[in-house]
Amino acid sequence: MDQIMGNLGLLFEFPVVNLKIIIDGVMIGALFALAAYGLALVWGVMNVKNLAQGDFVIAGGYIAWWVAGLGVPALFGVPLAFIIMWGIGWVIYKLVITRVIERDLFTSLLATFGIAIMMAQLLNLMFGSDTQSVNLGYETLFFFDGFVDVPIAKLIGVCMATVLAICVIVFMKFSRMGQAIRATSQDARAARVLGIDTEKVYAFTFSLNAAICGAAGAIIVMVWVIQPFYGITYAIRAFVIVTAAGLGNLPGVIAAGLGIGALEQYGSHIFGIGYQQAIAVLLLLLVLVFRMIQQRRSRQVLK
């Protein structure tokens, strides 16, 4: 308790720390938002809740780490992870997801949970259980007497995440495939009637999701560290964000992603870093309660 009060005191004693916490939170939140956007896409279009989301992120990280080890410049890891994870996503779709897509909720949950376990263990066997990271070796920028630090590597990571997000948004809005994806998510049957090959759309959506996650992972490995069993961290955040923002609400997903990043940083400053994950889950709980109250008022709850 003393420590919590002390930590709160620090926030007022050094107001600039608030800025530092928010900047850190927004940076990590941007990557959460990427993974969450992919999840919302798959969830909205195919009604598959992908529990392997976090493991796609970590797999992308390992691809980037691996190619960096081969001597490829680290920044190329991001597009490479995007491409390779696209392929892996397509294979997983054809092997597993296509068979569970029309089934009930639990079949797809179980299937993706299985994929998550398989991927984590495969990564463990291939790369070992040690933590890995790619060190870009860039400098750190300091502001406000060194209290606010922005490593250039982090800045590059956030910029890449932003560029990727913009590309995906533009693609979804203006391309033929993007339109087909949106049509399928609105009404799959009608889309089929109108000649859209929904099987192709599903495969494309799932691969796109895996690719986005892969790119996010490749950015994460340059900024933080990865380990084969870290996927769950990103999966939980992605679920919290999508639940909070709702499906098909892209600005909402981004806002929720940045918000959860900042709130987590505040939480870990005040209560201790050990409670970071607990804070994410607590936020999910609050959002769910809030949503329920909201829906009860508009009498939309099914009984």
Added chain:
Amino acid sequence: MTITRTKLGVLGVIAGSLLFAGQANAAECEDLVLGAAISLTGKYATNGIHAQNGYEFAIKKIDEAGGVKVGDKCYNFKVTYYDDESKGDRGATLAERLINQDKVQYMLGPYSSGLTKAIAPVTEKYQIPMVEAEGASRSLFNKGYKYLFAVLSTSEQYLASAITLAAEQAEKEGKKASDVKVAIAVENDPFSLDIRAGVMEDAAKVGMQIVIDEKLPRDLSDMSSILTKVKLLKPDVLIVSGHSKGAATAVRQIGEMKISVPMIALTHCEAADVVGNFGDFANDILCSTQWAETLTYKDELFGSAAEYDTEFKSTYTEYANKTVPYQTAQASAAVYVFADAFERAGTLDKEAVRDAIAQTDLSTFYGDIRFSDAGNNIAKPMVLRQIQNGEYKVVAPSAFASDPLNWPRN
């Protein structure tokens, strides 16, 4: 699958021991069988094999030196190994099997505190003396076990010597030890909590002030919020223990955020390869280790620590390009303790051998070995090495240090 793996392991071991039997100088000596369940597969496999190699190397050295002389007979050690697959329940079952079916009377320890915790109740029940080299948790030594002996330092000592060192530095600077401010960030697992307890205890003795005391999550990838507090509160010592991910995250972010604390001490620097991964960021960081080949310890059997290192590398050529892990050295020391105890007991009676082990007072290449009533080694201090220009240099305890401490770190 399980059975095949174990069988393969056993076959390998039989083949291995045949090889060694062929080389033995003291061919007229009889076999003296020890048992060991050790992790040859599963998550601890790497370190389990390091330990096994350490056992086998010591056995080979003892054979070459003429075997173990018990009374007027001589014996060569021979170990029956089983693969515990890095699982506690499997370890306990295998210990039962070693004792009941294979009639093993003396045991060598498994790898890791967890496995030792699983096996110790079994050896205790059958009153089988076990000398272990790889279980450091202090919870092993508050259960009143009488047949368990450990050659390594317990986990609460891992970073406690950093506190002593910080106190020494403060006094050199003309300050009081109680002016030193300590920040602690450890993972919430038994091993790291032991480390925290050890640091807290030693800090309290000299009245140091703990300004940060945080628990790291299991899936740590960002500790900038702790480091921000470090910037604000300016502690003199920063202690981080969170296995290899803790070391990696800490070194990376300490470098990125340019955290300047006079003394930073970590565990698992080697496992996280902080020098290889983060280069200059790792400079002047202190890392704890059980043993280092640059220490000035020596004994009659293995020679000095450096001689152990070179001879081990020439026997096991796969280690040629890396440092010999301390897991291997302490495994060899455990076998040495057994050999010494048998010779002093002068009989193969397990009670007499147990009492002889309890009275061990041995100087070895690995450090001094003397057991407390609880069975842990109280004669060997933990070693702190400082990363100086990318190399690990022993700086504490000062009596065995190879290089002076770089202080303060900036």
